[in-house]
Amino acid sequence: MHAAGLPLRVQRRSISAEPKVAQTKFYDLSERIVLDNERCILCSRCVRFTHEISKSHALGIKQRADVSQVRPNEERNFDEDFYSDNVIDICPVGALLSKSFLYRARVWYLTKTPSVCPGCARGCSIDVWHRDEEWKLQALDARENTSIARVTPRDNPAVNGPWICNKGRDIARIFERPRATEPMLKGRPVDTADALAEARRLIDGAGRPVALVSSWGSNEELEAFRDALGSAFSCCVKDDHVLQPGEPLEDDLLIRADKNPNGGYARKLFGDARPALPDDADLVLVWGEGFDFAALPRGAKVILLGSWLAPENGHAEVFLPVSLQTERAGHYTNFQGVVSAFAACFERPAGVSDAAALFAALGPPAGGAT
Ligand code: SF4
Numbered sequence: 001m002h003a004a005g006l007p008l009r010v011q012r013r014s015i016s017a018e019p020k021v022a023q024t025k026f027y028d029l030s031e032r033i034v035l036d037n038e039r040c041i042l043c044s045r046c047v048r049f050t051h052e053i054s055k056s057h058a059l060g061i062k063q064r065a066d067v068s069q070v071r072p073n074e075e076r077n078f079d080e081d082f083y084s085d086n087v088i089d090i091c092p093v094g095a096l097l098s099k100s101f102l103y104r105a106r107v108w109y110l111t112k113t114p115s116v117c118p119g120c121a122r123g124c125s126i127d128v129w130h131r132d133e134e135w136k137l138q139a140l141d142a143r144e145n146t147s148i149a150r151v152t153p154r155d156n157p158a159v160n161g162p163w164i165c166n167k168g169r170d171i172a173r174i175f176e177r178p179r180a181t182e183p184m185l186k187g188r189p190v191d192t193a194d195a196l197a198e199a200r201r202l203i204d205g206a207g208r209p210v211a212l213v214s215s216w217g218s219n220e221e222l223e224a225f226r227d228a229l230g231s232a233f234s235c236c237v238k239d240d241h242v243l244q245p246g247e248p249l250e251d252d253l254l255i256r257a258d259k260n261p262n263g264g265y266a267r268k269l270f271g272d273a274r275p276a277l278p279d280d281a282d283l284v285l286v287w288g289e290g291f292d293f294a295a296l297p298r299g300a301k302v303i304l305l306g307s308w309l310a311p312e313n314g315h316a317e318v319f320l321p322v323s324l325q326t327e328r329a330g331h332y333t334n335f336q337g338v339v340s341a342f343a344a345c346f347e348r349p350a351g352v353s354d355a356a357a358l359f360a361a362l363g364p365p366a367g368g369a370t
Pocket residue numbers: 035039040041042043044045046047070090091092093094095096
């Protein structure tokens with residue numbers, strides 16, 4: 001109550017003569033999206049998206065007049081539309097809400113960094129949303145400060161237009177796996193300088209060294225590897241990521257069969273040969289994921305560069321933790337030859353180095369650690 005005894009808020013009568021239409025507030029449109037029908041103005045953009053762009057025909061408008069509602073088509077499954085989350089972006093009134101982002105953060109607490117989706121060879125332009133410097137959490141869970149809050153498409157007519165697929169929205173699932181942050185020699189933590197010195201010794205002493213080059217390396221990293229170590233190894237490019245269960249192989253809109261962002265440029269630098277290790281390889285440098293360690297030649301020593309915790313990290317003679325795409329700037333070249341830039345969103349964790357700096361330190365003349 002106000003000091004004078006008047007109510008602080010005066011309830012005004014609605015100026016509308018029509019009764020309010022009560023609608024469903026949280027309708028589960030799919031496993032990823034809820035619909036607030038009281039916000040919906042029935043513009044039908046979301047319905048048209050599924051008919052004209054994603055071609056899933058998964059949404060329609062049920063009933064007529066003031067009981068009309070956007071609803072999933074009974075004969076289709078909106079969960080199977082791999083582009084479904086684009087309807088969230090095109091809804092003009094915010095009636096379609098992403099379950100993974102709902103209540104996660106006020107938008108003004110976030111900032112966006114331009115990036116490139118690494119989910120396939122299309123290399124869609126995206127914005128990665130994360131906590132703004134000014135609004136960093138001090139006392140609450142500090143991991144929120146270095147986590148991806150959401151991913152949205154960045155309009156790029158040369159690559160993806162205004163769309164991305166749901167895999168691009170979910171790249172945090174790839175990046176935010178438990179990180180490897182300690183250099184190791186046979187599982188024993190060491191500092192970066194010691195790990196580099198041992199790697200250098202192994203390279204100098206190898207008779208048949210082979211390198212499996214990452215198709216997730218940026219243009220700059222691939223060039224750094226070629227310049228520093230390309231002549232010391234026989235090189236071939238491996239697929240760091242392959243098709244996952246439930247993921248579409250390829251389609252006419254965006255999704256490409258190659259599930260790596262820079263395989264084309266890597267093969268341009270290092271050749272098209274499929275990764276095959278000769279029986280007499282005595283040193284294998286593995287950069288990134290996707291290598292089956294059961295295929296290692298007997299007795300071959302391993303230098304491994306990786307970003308996430310994995311059992312093989314501790315078995316390698318030398319393990320060097322490397323930064324993620326969200327911790328450094330660079331470029332990818334997509335399957336059409338379009339070069340796109342990505343910027344850093346977060347600081348590298350302590351103990352982690354940029355792969356390009358490691359290659360420079362390993363190549364002749366030997367440099368220093370990062
Ligand atoms: S785009 Fe939004 S406002 Fe338009 S019909 Fe769909 S839910 Fe309703």
